[in-house]
Ligand SMILES: Nc1nc2c(ncn2[C@@H]2O[C@H](COP(=O)(O)OP(=O)(O)OP(=O)(O)O)[C@@H](O)[C@H]2O)c(=O)[nH]1
């Protein structure tokens with residue numbers, strides 16, 4: 001079967017059904033006009049550990065929690081130097097935690113998200129990828145269309161130009177070379193002369209390149225702990241979208257029926273704890289926090305204890321986004337990881353490195369650095385909606401050999417998807433696929 005036909009069957013029908021559904025049940029037009037209340041941490045002035053209970057408020061969309069500190073607040077030289085390797089986590093562990101007076105909350109206060117978000121959740125994966133990849137698609141497919149319109153036969157010059165188009169979409173030189181080579185072989189093998197037909201082969205090869213040889217082409221979801229608490233640790237430099245992704249993921253896991261808690265392990269940046277708390281109250285999950293400047297490993301330890309005593313299914317740990325000093329980053333992350341590993345064998349079940357897709361090749365070099373300091377199990381590529389160079393997904397997977405597990409496709413709480421290479425390629429070629437008619 002033709003590859004476009006396969007994608008059309010898989011994604012377009014799904015979308016048509018969705019649209020039909022929407023016509024019958026039009027959604028509430030009052031989207032995104034509610035506001036965030038940011039008083040969640042005001043009463044917290046003591047440096048004590050606390051597990052904050054989410055306040056219930058109206059669901060809202062398109063509104064990012066406040067509290068992102070300025071870039072300046074990230075940079076203090078002295079703090080780095082004062083980061084000892086083992087500064088008494090044990091002591092803190094003895095004196096804090098749920099036994100030390102943290103209330104154990106039940107789920108009574110948690111209620112499902114509101115109607116607007118639920119409406120959003122009905123959006124298909126296909127339409128989310130299509131929307132999120134609009135910038136890349138517009139730039140990429142117009143270049144491809146232009147290219148095939150200008151060539152009457154598929155020759156060397158054609159491939160050379162195609163190479164440029166792919167590189168300009170941030171696919172990455174190594175990956176592009178590999179891809180062009182395979183394309184040339186495939187075109188020869190199938191004896192394709194018509195450049196129009198090459199579009200389809202390109203789309204097919206993009207999926208192949210993503211999955212590589214050793215993969216069955218399965219979508220890779222997040223690993224879960226089959227017997228107990230699942231722990232996810234988020235890492236990445238500042239501003240890439242860690243906290244936002246944690247909020248989105250918490251929302252998603254919760255709507256799947258899981259009990260989720262968060263640990264405010266970014267004790268470094270001013271406002272970071274409050275930002276996570278806001279997400280906690282927005283999606284209705286608990287947040288374990290200490291005061292600013294305290295030891296992230298101790299926060300995470302308390303997060304585990306609070307999660308266990310609450311019978312949570314998933315704990316998601318935020319961390320500070322700094323990369324000024326590799327040694328300190330390594331010490332801090334390895335200490336946090338050590339605590340998690342010690343408390344829950346097999347955890348963390350994912351170490352997720354968040355990369356900002358809009359930073360292009362810079363994201364690649366961040367990934368390399370992080371991979372040197374910690375075992376990254378998966379990538380979260382945020383802000384794919386904000387770039388015309390979504391090809392970075394392929395470069396990351398192919399050149400770093402780390403799977404892209406989640407992608408951020410917008411700022412709404414529902415704009416997080418499990419990465420699916422077929423849906424991604426559908427997002428890139430949506431117009432062509434929708435128009436595709438078998439001859
Ligand atoms: N358009 C878009 N914006 C996003 C996405 N993910 C995150 N953002 C935005 O990116 C900005 C930074 O996000 P944060 O979650 O605060 O980033 P962080 O990595 O936690 O940053 P630090 O706490 O400073 O280390 C926010 O304005 C988010 O709304 C996405 O998928 N799409």
Ligand SMILES: [Mg+2]
Nearest residue numbers: 242243266272
């Ligand atoms: Mg953050």
